Amino acid sequence: MDTIALGPLVLSGERFAILAGVFFFLTGTGLLASRVGPRFNLWSTVVVFGGLAAARLAHVIVHWSHFREEPLRALAVWQGGFSWFWALPVVAISLIFLLRTSRERVWAIAPLAAAVLAWTAAHHLTSALEPLPPPPLTLAGLDGSPVDLAATDGRPTIINLWATWCAPCRREMPALAQAERAHPEVRFLLINQGEDEAKVRDYLEREALAFDHMLLDPGMATQRHYRAVGIPVTLFLHADGRLARAHTGEIAPERIAAEIARLTPRP
Incomplete structure (x- = not known):
């Protein structure tokens, strides 16, 4: 990282x-x-x-x-x-x-x-960034459906590691939600680190935030896999799941847009 x-x-x-x-x-x-x-x-x-x-x-x-x-x-x-x-x-x-x-x-x-x-x-x-493969983890989503992080669907993926107690995480969430709506060609995985379902659900409802894939990682295994130090961390993955780039700390909307452009080059 x-x-x-x-x-x-x-x-x-x-x-x-x-x-x-x-x-x-x-x-x-x-x-x-x-x-x-x-x-x-x-x-x-x-x-x-x-x-x-x-x-x-x-x-x-x-x-x-x-x-x-x-x-x-x-x-x-x-x-x-x-x-x-x-x-x-x-x-x-x-x-x-x-x-x-x-x-x-x-x-x-x-x-x-x-x-x-x-x-x-x-x-x-x-x-210098090691092109790590996706973690061999299956995490539960807030909707109850499991998501296999090692499985890809042909799209580049953006993974955001966050928690409700983290102020920079909270500040960047609206930008991530807007980017997900604007870029259906990219899969977004929001992975909460170390908190229970009730706390995450309450926060999202209070802030009127919605994501297609909001996952729970109570053991923070994703953070360990990517050797992330602290949160928030935003990870940009190629369509085959290999790590392309990583951003530590609060991420700006223009940085999200620039990294999406790199992951999805136009012909």
């Missing part, structure tokens, strides 16, 4: 890579500020916050159809979603206007290179 556990903190591979890059960049610019010139303090702040803001804004603009009804979701950066190419103008402009000498600009290459190398290494190390 693309997950890093730092004590009680669980990070997706994408978030860990971002933090690694920022850490090495700030460490390098801190050294330059003390040894080359204090202007590196302001420059590093502008690059980090300005670059993140530009990358997030570009992502929101590109995926505006998913943000139109919830514009404040643009602030939900914990969902992920950054167009990093658009951070480059921030870096270039700040180099010109905040670092005044050629010597400072040459030195600035070092922390930028360190950040890129750290981000790339962390991303590759954490994004």
Whole structure:
């Protein structure tokens, strides 16, 4: 799984890579500020916050159809979603206007290179995903019918591991329900981890949520099979059941749509 556990903190591979890059960049610019010139303090702040803001804004603009009804979701950066190419103008402009000498600009290459190398290494190390087969499990659905997770029906499958006590799980449920309605070519399996039928049924009725396949996994065997650390986890499976991608943490609607597009390429 693309997950890093730092004590009680669980990070997706994408978030860990971002933090690694920022850490090495700030460490390098801190050294330059003390040894080359204090202007590196302001420059590093502008690059980090300005670059993140530009990358997030570009992502929101590109995926505006998913943000139109919830514009404040643009602030939900914990969902992920950054167009990093658009951070480059921030870096270039700040180099010109905040670092005044050629010597400072040459030195600035070092922390930028360190950040890129750290981000790339962390991303590759954490994004490596074993194409696991579906688990040999049969789980009971809320409607009473058993579902064999190892059996496929010719469609790609999205598995979401969740629980009613998990706030990120609750926030992403409407997006998953909407995606299921919009994409009948994909099978959705919502698998509750560790809770009883009454609690799950009560939550779904209270929130007016409905899914074709709401399954119960009281022993959390699905989570162990996919080696998931924490929930929510959204798993994207090929039509033959092999794991294609995994997303740890709250998932955004545009990420769901992008992964469905990858699983169901148009001719």
